[in-house]
Amino acid sequence: MTEARVFFNFEVTADSHTLAAYRRRGGYQALERALYSLQPTGVEAEVTLSGLRGRGGAGFPTGKKWSFVDKASPVVYLCCNADEGEPGTFKDRWVFEQAPHQLIEGVLLAAYALRVRHAFIYLRGEFDLPLRRLRAALMEAQDAGLVGERILGTDFSCDIIVHRGAGAYVCGEESSLLTSLEGFKAYPRNKPPFPAVKGLYQAPTVINNVETLATVPWIIAHGGAAYARLGAEKNSGTRLFGISGHVERPGLYERPTGYPLKMIIFDDAGGIRGGKPLKAVIPGGSSTPILKAAEIDGITLDAESVAAAGSMLGSGGIIVIAEGTCMVRLLQVLSRFYRHESCGQCTPCREGSAWMDKIVGRIVAGNGDKGDLERLESITRGIMGNTVCALGDAASMPVVSFLRKFREEFEYYIEHGRSMNGGRLEI
């Protein structure tokens, strides 16, 4: 492939994550260009022009998000959301481990555009190698005058603080991340006000995903217009797509947006394990609605195309499921997760996620009740749209879509007290 690559544009070696290697491939030249020849508004304008949309899941235009911040505010914070926790998603990890300086440069460019003095990288607590790589990269950058006071001899000063999470999925939700960063259990906040207006310690705050920020150096180096020409029309650029589950070659692939879903599954990832037929695909992380094999024809990897098929591109974590998998037990894996991760603040999510998990659990145990499927659907209606953050919806969407797409498996399980697929998850 000859497409431009924003991430996979170097060979991973034992030292390719270091400052010296990053500089050899043109690293920090975008920062120099910005600090020496662009105003902060110029950086923001390039990002707006690029059409870059957030890579964390929601896909909000990055330039627009930056534009909401009152730049005259005495304090503006930047938080890099590095709390990667959505099952099926493992893209940001690659950036910390293999390209930490690309992230740091992106954070600095965003901080320059937004007049940020203190930027935070809220890193998922479990990540050990990413933490070590990120800390080492920050030390290198500090020693080289790239982070801290008067960066590259200019008036721009910015400290980057790595803040380690402690194992809570909800901290990936932007307002929960702020509550956690303020030292509390991470209850999400009602919006509005949005963080761009009142965020960390009540100050205007921009929260961007790792992949989003790590894309900014490329945009400044090559120009927003060049980035806008990559990929699909309304979803410019490339994205990191993770493929997992029953495929021959699971892993991380960088592809332009608009790339065919079938091609990434059957060509890049080598198709289904053992040559089995495809049963279903979860296209954008575990919370996005599942699609049956027949529904993925013609889908391209951009938000509009996946939405038209009734799901979401989300974080780009594609989970592939082969024929023969028990969908009832698979839903149990997901319902257990969302029950575990519900923060407990909103009653519909706290009680609803536990209730759903309990019902799915009793179906799996062979004790399902005739009204259980209607009960599950009724619970999802009670949760969706009635909670402070989107975790309630995330817990409900798999239940709704699994029941809609694979209802006969659930009915069979309840009627016979056992799985029509032998309860298999592993193929």
Added chain:
Amino acid sequence: MSCLTDKFDRLRRTYPAEMTSSLVLPLLQLMQEEKGHLTESDALFIAGYLGVPGMQVKEALTWYSMLYRRPVGRHVIKVCRNIACSLLGAERLLEHLKAKLGIGEGETTADGRFTLLAVECLASCGTAPAMQVNDTYHERLSEVEIDRILQELA
């Protein structure tokens, strides 16, 4: 405690002065690294050090899953059992570990060497199935690989 407060002071200087409250998690993590697990009085010590309400630190301690309120073994084994790992055999591997160690989920071996936990997603979906032993990730696991890892730790 003075050696610990030295470490606290060092960490505190890395945060902006107005962000005292943000130090709750980093200090709990630092203390856990020193002590293995945390008690209510540890939480109150941190609250006193930072000058924040004791309830705030106690809530954080009870809420975050990576903070331990009970003693754990020298090696904490966390097996991911979320979707991608399950599709590639996480349940089988968890059963293998239980049999090998002679303990159930959430338990610690009698000699205090191993604690076995099932966790929700380690972001290793592309290299599933995965587990974490203390801080180290082990990916693309098989029973043979698990046996080798346990032997190395023994």
